[in-house]
Amino acid sequence: MKAFTYERPLTLNAAVLSAQQPGAKFIAGGTNLLDLMKLQIEAPIHLIDISRLGMNTIERNADGGLRIGAMVRNADLAQDALVRADYGVLSRALLSGASGQLRNRATTGGNLLQRTRCNYFYDLTRPCNKRAPGSGCSAVGGFNRMNAILGVDGGGGASFGGSEARSGGNGSRRSADSRAEAGNICIAVHPSDMAVAMRALDAKVETIGVNGVTRVIPIADFHRLAGTTPNIETALLPGEIITAVTLPAPVRGQQIYRKIRDRASYAFALVSVAAVVNVVGGKIRSASIACGGVAHKPWRIASAEAALVGADVGADVRATRAFAASAAALLAGARGYGHNDFKISLLRRAVSATLAEASGRKSA
Amino acid sequence: MPAEITPDAKGDFRHALTVTRREAIKLTALAGAALATAKFSGLAAGSTMPIYVPLGSPSTAMPVAADIPPQLMPVALQINGKLYTLTIDTRTTLLDTLRESLGFTGTKKGCDHGQCGACTVLIDGRRANACLALAVMVDGSEITTIEGLSKGDQLHPMQQAFLTHDGFQCGYCTPGQICSSVGMLSEAAAGMPSHVTADLSIKKVTLSDDEIRERMSGNLCRCSAYPNIINAIREVSKATRGVQS
Numbered sequence: 001m002k003a004f005t006y007e008r009p010l011t012l013n014a015a016v017l018s019a020q021q022p023g024a025k026f027i028a029g030g031t032n033l034l035d036l037m038k039l040q041i042e043a044p045i046h047l048i049d050i051s052r053l054g055m056n057t058i059e060r061n062a063d064g065g066l067r068i069g070a071m072v073r074n075a076d077l078a079q080d081a082l083v084r085a086d087y088g089v090l091s092r093a094l095l096s097g098a099s100g101q102l103r104n105r106a107t108t109g110g111n112l113l114q115r116t117r118c119n120y121f122y123d124l125t126r127p128c129n130k131r132a133p134g135s136g137c138s139a140v141g142g143f144n145r146m147n148a149i150l151g152v153d154g155g156g157g158a159s160f161g162g163s164e165a166r167s168g169g170n171g172s173r174r175s176a177d178s179r180a181e182a183g184n185i186c187i188a189v190h191p192s193d194m195a196v197a198m199r200a201l202d203a204k205v206e207t208i209g210v211n212g213v214t215r216v217i218p219i220a221d222f223h224r225l226a227g228t229t230p231n232i233e234t235a236l237l238p239g240e241i242i243t244a245v246t247l248p249a250p251v252r253g254q255q256i257y258r259k260i261r262d263r264a265s266y267a268f269a270l271v272s273v274a275a276v277v278n279v280v281g282g283k284i285r286s287a288s289i290a291c292g293g294v295a296h297k298p299w300r301i302a303s304a305e306a307a308l309v310g311a312d313v314g315a316d317v318r319a320t321r322a323f324a325a326s327a328a329a330l331l332a333g334a335r336g337y338g339h340n341d342f343k344i345s346l347l348r349r350a351v352s353a354t355l356a357e358a359s360g361r362k363s364a
Numbered sequence: 365m366p367a368e369i370t371p372d373a374k375g376d377f378r379h380a381l382t383v384t385r386r387e388a389i390k391l392t393a394l395a396g397a398a399l400a401t402a403k404f405s406g407l408a409a410g411s412t413m414p415i416y417v418p419l420g421s422p423s424t425a426m427p428v429a430a431d432i433p434p435q436l437m438p439v440a441l442q443i444n445g446k447l448y449t450l451t452i453d454t455r456t457t458l459l460d461t462l463r464e465s466l467g468f469t470g471t472k473k474g475c476d477h478g479q480c481g482a483c484t485v486l487i488d489g490r491r492a493n494a495c496l497a498l499a500v501m502v503d504g505s506e507i508t509t510i511e512g513l514s515k516g517d518q519l520h521p522m523q524q525a526f527l528t529h530d531g532f533q534c535g536y537c538t539p540g541q542i543c544s545s546v547g548m549l550s551e552a553a554a555g556m557p558s559h560v561t562a563d564l565s566i567k568k569v570t571l572s573d574d575e576i577r578e579r580m581s582g583n584l585c586r587c588s589a590y591p592n593i594i595n596a597i598r599e600v601s602k603a604t605r606g607v608q609s
Binding site: 001002003004005006027030031034035038045047049051075078079084085088091092095096098099100101102104105264265266 | 430431432433434435437453454455457476477478481484487490491492493496497498500501544547548551554555556557558559561564565577578579580581582583
């Protein structure tokens, strides 16, 4: 670990001001940043500890929604009575992530800011466009079992983000390699479960920045697709601090978080689905679906939800057709990179099964 | 960088001046590492062997501001009921502070990346990975390590249960398993649900074997002593249920 100075400012404004110096970085729970610092993937020279600046309460908002302080620990958020009662999908997502020890330390704001677990981002001996922009992507053509199938556009070739590709032989992988080198492609995924549930719940991220300027960023705009700048992951400006996450008033319906992973516990998602489905009189009145483990940000597509509204979930054929249409809309433009081809069919089935369960039908 | 250690009021220095068994092991390991480095550097130029890229080399690492010298800071920790004040390199994790600076070697270093749970301690009563907290971040906190669970020669019920049920083989993960299970039982007593809890609205948690497995998934045992670990935790869980809830 590189040497750094450490400070615990007494106010948020002091923290923002201090963050203007070069090489400064905020730390809260530290469960991701310290890991990265040990590997020198992150090498701040000044650490600003914001963990004792309050922002650690969960309160009802005037609009009936919830305001979650950025320093609320993942365990406390999952356990909160209001969250368990009204936002079950969030509680479930949190409980499916990490371990008991990590959830006791990791914070709400930090969870949103955690960085990808792509093997090559962690491997300093290999090129990585996220870690060192322009150096190339080792995951395209490498071991990419955990990587993205959606939302990839590295600017290195027009065919990226095109139609669904099959696994392909060495030839196609080599051409993918050359395109990866030409552009700044990144097929990393965002690892958070919490953020996927928050995306389905239409959360908003509150921040404070330079000169005390506050912003409210819809979570849809908070995380970015990799595009040609995979090193820039969120809408945050330098020195800007997440102060809270707000949730709108509770929506009716069944809330499900389904996570599929290589181990039964304590593993990142291969794919995950957060769904809130409201069925009235045997028909879907409203639905929201967000997916994790498949893109550089939680993946949500409006047409996948529109395809469900009005669907008669009492009728086998019609329900199945609606769920399939929804999954197809989510997967439009999906492509695999070899090892992760399976994620396309896995997500399709996971979406259908989750929708069936959330609609009160027997899970597929 | 060695830390300056100040004992608490009772003058309990934990560093002995004689060479202990573990220090002898360290010296041996250092000598071995020096030999390996010497051999390896001889391969570098003109060799067809893969060239070792040092961590943080300019070609692959994120651009950063210039390096600064190590920074020292004072830290006060209440460990197992005693106050320790020391001046320490800001980079030092709680784990290394406990083991290397203060001699609490019961807490083990496994992966050092929050993946194995061997370093689990209680920070202000809650279980956490000591490898993923800097000592400066937990300044002023109460830390409980495996050494702090027993009362003198009287073992904590969880320690006794691990003995009774043979909840280990090599024993390296055991201090972490025990600290984690003690923290886990407090969480369950406070009504914390888990990934396998069927109903989020329940107020009282009953720890089935599935619940214990899920809640203990942050502690790996490479010997796979899991069945006996679960037997031990189940016994303590049943014995304390009436008391805790």
